[in-house]
Amino acid sequence: MSRLLREPGGPADLSEVELGRRAYRRGRQQRSVLVAALSTVAFAVVMWITLANTPGWPRVQETFFSWEHAVRAFPAVAEGFLLNLRVLAIASVLVLIVGLAIALLRTLRGPVFFPIRFLAAAYTDVFRGVPLILVLYLVGFGIPGLRITDDFIPGEVLGTAALVLTYSAYVSEVFRAGIEAVHPSQRLAARAMGLSHAKTLRLVVIPQAVRKVTPALMNDFVALQKDVGLISVLGAVDAVRSAQIATAASFNFTPYVVAGVLFVLLAIPTVRLTDWYTARVRRREQMGAVV
Amino acid sequence: MSAPLLRLTGLRKSFGEHEVLRGIDLELHAHEVVALIGASGSGKSTLLRTVNLLETIDDGVIELRGDDIADPRTDADRIRSRIGTVFQQFNLFPHLSVIDNVTLAARHVHRVPRARAKSRGLELLDRVGLAHKADDFPDRLSGGQQQRVAIARALATEPELLLLDEITSALDPELVGEVLDLVRTLAEGGTTILMATHEMAFARDVAHRVVFLDGGVIVEQGPPAEVFAAPREERTCAFLARFLG
Ligand SMILES: Nc1ncnc2c1ncn2[C@@H]1O[C@H](COP(=O)(O)OP(=O)(O)OP(=O)(O)O)[C@@H](O)[C@H]1O
Ligand SMILES: [Mg+2]
Numbered sequence: 031m032s033r034l035l036r037e038p039g040g041p042a043d044l045s046e047v048e049l050g051r052r053a054y055r056r057g058r059q060q061r062s063v064l065v066a067a068l069s070t071v072a073f074a075v076v077m078w079i080t081l082a083n084t085p086g087w088p089r090v091q092e093t094f095f096s097w098e099h100a101v102r103a104f105p106a107v108a109e110g111f112l113l114n115l116r117v118l119a120i121a122s123v124l125v126l127i128v129g130l131a132i133a134l135l136r137t138l139r140g141p142v143f144f145p146i147r148f149l150a151a152a153y154t155d156v157f158r159g160v161p162l163i164l165v166l167y168l169v170g171f172g173i174p175g176l177r178i179t180d181d182f183i184p185g186e187v188l189g190t191a192a193l194v195l196t197y198s199a200y201v202s203e204v205f206r207a208g209i210e211a212v213h214p215s216q217r218l219a220a221r222a223m224g225l226s227h228a229k230t231l232r233l234v235v236i237p238q239a240v241r242k243v244t245p246a247l248m249n250d251f252v253a254l255q256k257d258v259g260l261i262s263v264l265g266a267v268d269a270v271r272s273a274q275i276a277t278a279a280s281f282n283f284t285p286y287v288v289a290g291v292l293f294v295l296l297a298i299p300t301v302r303l304t305d306w307y308t309a310r311v312r313r314r315e316q317m318g319a320v321v
Numbered sequence: 322m323s324a325p326l327l328r329l330t331g332l333r334k335s336f337g338e339h340e341v342l343r344g345i346d347l348e349l350h351a352h353e354v355v356a357l358i359g360a361s362g363s364g365k366s367t368l369l370r371t372v373n374l375l376e377t378i379d380d381g382v383i384e385l386r387g388d389d390i391a392d393p394r395t396d397a398d399r400i401r402s403r404i405g406t407v408f409q410q411f412n413l414f415p416h417l418s419v420i421d422n423v424t425l426a427a428r429h430v431h432r433v434p435r436a437r438a439k440s441r442g443l444e445l446l447d448r449v450g451l452a453h454k455a456d457d458f459p460d461r462l463s464g465g466q467q468q469r470v471a472i473a474r475a476l477a478t479e480p481e482l483l484l485l486d487e488i489t490s491a492l493d494p495e496l497v498g499e500v501l502d503l504v505r506t507l508a509e510g511g512t513t514i515l516m517a518t519h520e521m522a523f524a525r526d527v528a529h530r531v532v533f534l535d536g537g538v539i540v541e542q543g544p545p546a547e548v549f550a551a552p553r554e555e556r557t558c559a560f561l562a563r564f565l566g
């Protein structure tokens with residue numbers, strides 16, 4: 031509103047009618063905010079009273095939402111969570127690289143590349159089909175079994191490898207869809223000016239494909255944020271495993287809730303960002319951009 | 322007369338069973354402006370695409386300044402960078418600003434340093450009247466402005482030959498004029514142009530020669546005054562009657 035008023039001309043130039051319209055809109059807006067706040071409070075109170083009056087509530091509260099246990103478990107869970115964050119950072123970079131590489135391999139044309147295309151396609155089919163937990167077990171217990179090295183391979187390394195294997199398969203499909211969605215005449219225009227096949231991909235096709243699939247990639251990133259918690263099954267001492275250890279010592283489940291809260295706090299900004307970006311892309315497309 | 326800039330001999334091209342070009346012979350001299358006319362589907366675009374090697378031909382010879390460029394051993398990217406092309410639509414790269422669109426080939430094909438490519442690009446944009454849009458993105462431009470940028474981009478590599486494929490047919494009528502005016506200026510400036518067009522009035526005005534394509538062959542060609550005023554062939558008459566009403 032205030033931005034509108036400051037636009038060229040200034041409020042002095044506005045007609046009576048327009049000023050009236052703006053006052054009315056402002057009033058409506060204030061009213062909606064008030065209504066939303068009231069209904070939220072009312073809803074929360076009803077929820078609270080309902081929950082608190084169930085017969086088991088005191089016990090559930092003590093077992094899952096004990097402030098004392100939360101405080102005690104927090105340092106260990108938070109430290110474990112830092113491991114999750116590291117795994118997330120490394121895995122997401124690797125997934126982007128491997129996923130894009132596989133997508134590009136699948137676009138290669140010509141009979142020479144048949145085996146490469148075939149392998150890349152087989153890879154995506156297999157790893158999109160197998161449950162992540164199975165990949166974790168297979169990598170976690172299979173790779174050490176190969177005895178490539180005598181050193182002990184930490185669970186977080188094996189876990190990261192398994193996450194990268196699975197997520198690269200998803201992400202390569204996303205990239206491939208993006209590459210195919212770039213209008214063929216864009217490629218033609220690039221080739222017509224003498225750009226080689228590789229440069230056409232690098233300078234024209236991939237930048238456009240990446241823009242098209244950014245929302246989908248962000249969704250996969252949110253999923254990966256949660257799935258980094260699964261590396262705990264390979265013995266990596268991450269947030270989930272730390273919570274498990276704390277729980278085993280105290281017979282109280284609050285540490286799991288603490289870990290859960292940390293994961294949610296991590297996810298909220300990404301989810302918001304994804305929503306915002308997706309909405310922006312949609313708006314641009316509806317404005318009839320030539321993209 | 323000097324040797325032709327472009328010479329097509331016995332050019333053939335099929336898509337599956339459908340033979341689109343059945344033996345095209347055509348010569349184009351430097352500074353000449355030739356308009357390709359013909360019904361939709363007569364193969365005008367296909368002919369232009371074969372000339373800059375975006376389609377492989379089934380038979381025939383394509384010579385650019387005497388070199389056989391259809392030979393599979395030639396470096397197609399090098400040849401293409403000597404020929405500027407503007408298509409009907411979707412020409413510009415939406416993820417690049419106007420100036421980056423114009424300088425892309427110079428920088429990445431001819432390896433011109435960034436600063437020099439940019440000053441040359443701004444000159445070209447100035448020539449098409451769009452220097453003030455250099456930093457905008459294509460989706461902020463009108464269709465006519467987009468096509469003018471596309472022409473500037475095609476000129477950026479200083480091509481020996483400019484191929485224009487119905488560059489106004491996707492435009493609203495009121496935007497056609499600004500693009501055609503630009504082509505007229507280029508033609509008067511001596512640029513060699515081979516263009517497919519449905520703008521008969523424009524072809525009559527600007528082209529030195531009109532080539533009528535039908536059934537995969539050149540049915541008739543000559544100066545526009547002759548072809549439009551007194552076509553010799555039955556089929557040309559029928560086509561022009563439909564077009565000029
Ligand atoms: N890539 C392709 N694969 C199969 N058939 C094609 C292909 N490109 C063109 N054709 C066919 O070749 C014929 C000639 O097409 P072309 O685009 O050259 O016609 P045109 O004269 O440019 O028509 P218009 O005036 O509508 O642009 C058409 O029948 C078309 O269907
Ligand atoms: Mg065409």
